[in-house]
Amino acid sequence: TQLLEQSPQFLSIQEGENLTVYCNSSSVFSSLQWYRQEPGEGPVLLVTVVTGGEVKKLKRLTFQFGDARKDSSLHITAAQPGDTGLYLCAGARTGFQKLVFGTGTRLLVSP
Amino acid sequence: DTAVSQTPKYLVTQMGNDKSIKCEQNLGHDTMYWYKQDSKKFLKIMFSYNNKELIINETVPNRFSPKSPDKAHLNLHINSLELGDSAVYFCASSQDFRGTGSTFGSGTRLTVV
Numbered sequence: 001t002q003l004l005e006q007s008p009q010f011l012s013i014q015e016g017e018n019l020t021v022y023c024n025s026s027s028v029f030s031s032l033q034w035y036r037q038e039p040g041e042g043p044v045l046l047v048t049v050v051t052g053g054e055v056k057k058l059k060r061l062t063f064q065f066g067d068a069r070k071d072s073s074l075h076i077t078a079a080q081p082g083d084t085g086l087y088l089c090a091g092a093r094t095g096f097q098k099l100v101f102g103t104g105t106r107l108l109v110s111p
Numbered sequence: 112d113t114a115v116s117q118t119p120k121y122l123v124t125q126m127g128n129d130k131s132i133k134c135e136q137n138l139g140h141d142t143m144y145w146y147k148q149d150s151k152k153f154l155k156i157m158f159s160y161n162n163k164e165l166i167i168n169e170t171v172p173n174r175f176s177p178k179s180p181d182k183a184h185l186n187l188h189i190n191s192l193e194l195g196d197s198a199v200y201f202c203a204s205s206q207d208f209r210g211t212g213s214t215f216g217s218g219t220r221l222t223v224v
Binding site for chain 2: 002030031033035037040041042043044045048086088090092096097098099101103104106
């Protein structure tokens with residue numbers, strides 16, 4: 001069992017559709033980050049959320065941190081082929097000197 | 112200018128060989144990391160260094176030895192390579208010691224044959 005479980009594992013949609021990716025845990029995190037990784041490249045940071053209930057928007061992407069700081073979601077509106085990639089959540093816990101990564105969600109957006 | 116650069120990009124080698132991967136960051140960050148990403152794309156931390164000091168060693172076989180000559184460089188040496196070492200290895204850096212806002216290199220795909 002992984003500390004941070006993402007769902008779905010894989011999502012294949014058409015351009016223009018909306019989608020939500022979930023990142024869940026039974027542990028509390030002091031901050032949670034979302035990364036996107038494209039083939040052959042390293043993960044690239046999209047956003048960091050630190051306050052329970054916080055919502056951040058990045059163009060068509062909306063990130064939410066759960067009130068209890070145990071979960072997060074990423075919502076994409078009107079997905080585009082350029083959104084294709086592996087989405088990873090990662091959490092930092094108080095007292096731990098490392099990030100824990102989620103299990104990943106592979107998104108494929110077809111034209 | 113690449114923020115976190117690692118070399119080589121690809122490494123194909125035979126079992127039993129010794130190999131090194133180099134990493135450099137020009138972001139002025141205090142902490143650097145090595146991560147391993149397996150075939151299922153799960154990313155797991157191996158080591159972290161803060162200002163050249165080892166902070167985390169995550170149950171990694173002692174065939175793996177990191178070395179940080181200064182806070183801008185973190186290299187990874189692997190002895191007696193095994194088939195199971197095949198993976199993509201990522202170097203990363205961050206300003207704080209918990210990895211918040213990490214910047215990753217583009218990865219080294221290691222294939223052991």
